[in-house]
Amino acid sequence: MRIVRFIDEHGQTLLGQELESDLAQVLDGELFGQLTPTDHQVRIARRLAPLDPCNIFCVGANYLLHIKEGKKVLKEEIEIPRFPVVFMKPTTALCHPGQPIVIPKTYEEAPGPDYECELAVVIGPEPVHCVDEANALDAVFGYTAACDVSARWWQRNAGGQWIIGKGFDTFCPLGPVIVTKDEIPDPQDVTVTTHLNGKQMQHGHTSAMLFTVANIVSFLSRDRTLLPGTVILTGTPEGIGAARTPPIWLQPGDDLVIDVEYIGTLRHPVIASES
DSSP, rough: OEEEEEEEEEEOOEEEEEEEEEEEEEESSSSSSSSEEEEEEOSEEEEEEESSSEEEEESSSBBHHHHHHHHHTTOOOOOOOOSSEEEEEEEEEEEEOOOOEEOOOTTSSOOOBBBOOOEEEEESSSSSEEGGGGGGGGGGEEEEEEOOOOOOHHHHHHSOOOHHHHSSTTOEEEEEEEEEEGOSSSTTEEEEEETTTTEEEEEEGGGGGGSSHHHHEEEEEESSEEEETTEEEEEOOOOOOGGGOOOOOOOOOOOEEEHHHHTTEEEEEEEEEOO
């Protein structure tokens, strides 16, 4: 099922099963409860992120070529992580489909932020605690697309401020739907792509992950409860702006497009902060 959360033409917030790009069959019930299709089909006036996450975990350094490009910029030795490299975004970083990505004023004297296309995992419907890798995918409700927008200056030049650099408002585009796990039986067989102003910047495949989705879910659940509605970003492939010569940063007026196979497209304009 392709589940969309949206506002209809009357201003109501609804869950629906996506039928077409602007049409949904209304679903009755809660996202992690019993969802029942109704006979009511409505137009999607505005898409929302398919859920309000209770937590947003993110995995860095999960593709070897991305590690290599990052270490080359920093002139550091390549080191393969023993465990998933984990950080978090605040839930206030959530960015709805089509909503502008805002370059914060805090960032005015540094280069613009960077882009990272990612497959995202949605946990549910039950809390998960200490699940083994063999059963970890049973804890997954579905998958969605995400962009880990990253302020590299804060991440690299301000004492390793990963959560600050990756946690500004609008720095977590998410959507456009949740695709339930039955429609993506193998999360290690998914293509992820970024286009910036019509030019392809990233094109990767989840088979290249160092840590699989099952491994990540199991690792995060060790002595830690993953609640229903937890979102996990699983890492990005090579092609980030910071690793290019010269670097390419998001700028006001840019058009950023994230595509995740089986899930769909996120399209976001980039603007400067007005506050």
